[in-house]
Amino acid sequence: MATSVVNFDDDKCVSKTHLRYFDIGHVSLQHLLPIDGYQNFPLLQLEDAVESVQLLINDIKTKALIAKKNCQQPKGNLTSNESAAIQLYTMEWYPRDQCLYVMLNKTLRSKERDQLKPWFPYLKLLMTALWKIPSIQCTVWRGIHGSNLSDEYDEGQCYTWWNVSSCTDSLTLMKSPTFLGDKGLRTLFNIECKQGKAIQTHSYFKEESEVLLMPRFYFKVTDEFRSGDGLNIIHLCETTPDYELIKPPFPNQTPLTLPSMVQAQLQGSSFSVGFRFRRANKTQSTWCYVRNNFADRVTFDNPQYIKVTDHKHAPNPDEMIAMKLKSEIIECTATSKDPLIMVEKLQAALVKITKRSAYEYMDE
Numbered sequence: 001m002a003t004s005v006v007n008f009d010d011d012k013c014v015s016k017t018h019l020r021y022f023d024i025g026h027v028s029l030q031h032l033l034p035i036d037g038y039q040n041f042p043l044l045q046l047e048d049a050v051e052s053v054q055l056l057i058n059d060i061k062t063k064a065l066i067a068k069k070n071c072q073q074p075k076g077n078l079t080s081n082e083s084a085a086i087q088l089y090t091m092e093w094y095p096r097d098q099c100l101y102v103m104l105n106k107t108l109r110s111k112e113r114d115q116l117k118p119w120f121p122y123l124k125l126l127m128t129a130l131w132k133i134p135s136i137q138c139t140v141w142r143g144i145h146g147s148n149l150s151d152e153y154d155e156g157q158c159y160t161w162w163n164v165s166s167c168t169d170s171l172t173l174m175k176s177p178t179f180l181g182d183k184g185l186r187t188l189f190n191i192e193c194k195q196g197k198a199i200q201t202h203s204y205f206k207e208e209s210e211v212l213l214m215p216r217f218y219f220k221v222t223d224e225f226r227s228g229d230g231l232n233i234i235h236l237c238e239t240t241p242d243y244e245l246i247k248p249p250f251p252n253q254t255p256l257t258l259p260s261m262v263q264a265q266l267q268g269s270s271f272s273v274g275f276r277f278r279r280a281n282k283t284q285s286t287w288c289y290v291r292n293n294f295a296d297r298v299t300f301d302n303p304q305y306i307k308v309t310d311h312k313h314a315p316n317p318d319e320m321i322a323m324k325l326k327s328e329i330i331e332c333t334a335t336s337k338d339p340l341i342m343v344e345k346l347q348a349a350l351v352k353i354t355k356r357s358a359y360e361y362m363d364e
Helices: 060-069 080-090 100-108 113-132 260-266 339-348 355-360
Strands: 136-145 158-161 165-168 186-198 210-213 217-226 231-238 271-278 285-291 294-300 305-307 320-326 329-336 350-352
Touching (some): 060 080, 080 113, 100 113, 165 186
Antiparallel strands (some): 136 165, 136 186, 158 217, 165 210, 186 210, 217 231, 305 350, 320 329
């Protein structure tokens, strides 16, 4: 099993906090199999999702319930269970090597993909939550104290961090005494990410400006710098792999991403989202979201799935869902005062449509 650079049993770690920022695995040029299978599991209550790993982590269900009690009114479009899945990931307790993030990341780095199976129910919740949080393009930082990792990262080479990676967008915070400090041997990663997930409102440590990089973070080493005071800086830039390294949490779905320019255009304006869905005897469906003369289309290759929610279960009265069955085409439209939230809600509400369930979701 792949190991972390940090030895969580080391006495030097006992006085340290925020160790998830230092949980960096050793990298190699060996390519691992993609992470697959978790997406087929149903979304469970958090305490049920961690039941299959309770033999690995002592009293994990109690910790899950605590996280859930802290997330009764989650921000954004996340459910209480989804928000709590993120909070549980950020929690730290003793012994440090029994923290959930340590155990999960160690398994994500392993080439033995079967070892991930007990984690699938929790991974489904966590990945669903992260998928629903809008991606941000920004510069973030993480690092390790007591090690120089420069020799592992060759300039111009591409690598994968298979684990979930905790970062901060605050260099001041990363250089503070509770993180890297300013003395001794240190490695600091300067990371240009394109799909960072800002989780501050869901974290157990809300005073931190934490950005998560999802499992399978694929990047290119663009530069390295070694100072004379023990600080080694490695510059990474997220790039696109040749093939999918982890399946999205929604089966048979291509993720919808909103570029920052599009987000700026859409924020604060009412708009409509609509798509036409053709049944399984057709080849594809198209979803478009529209604002005035602006339109962007995303095509999905698996027409047996549709993103939909109905008005009876709409989270707030600003949303109105209308759906009707017309021969072989289901039409669904949605409106909201907050366009980004509506896009996220439609993206997240994945429902497998059968002939029966299509009628069940019709407006009576």
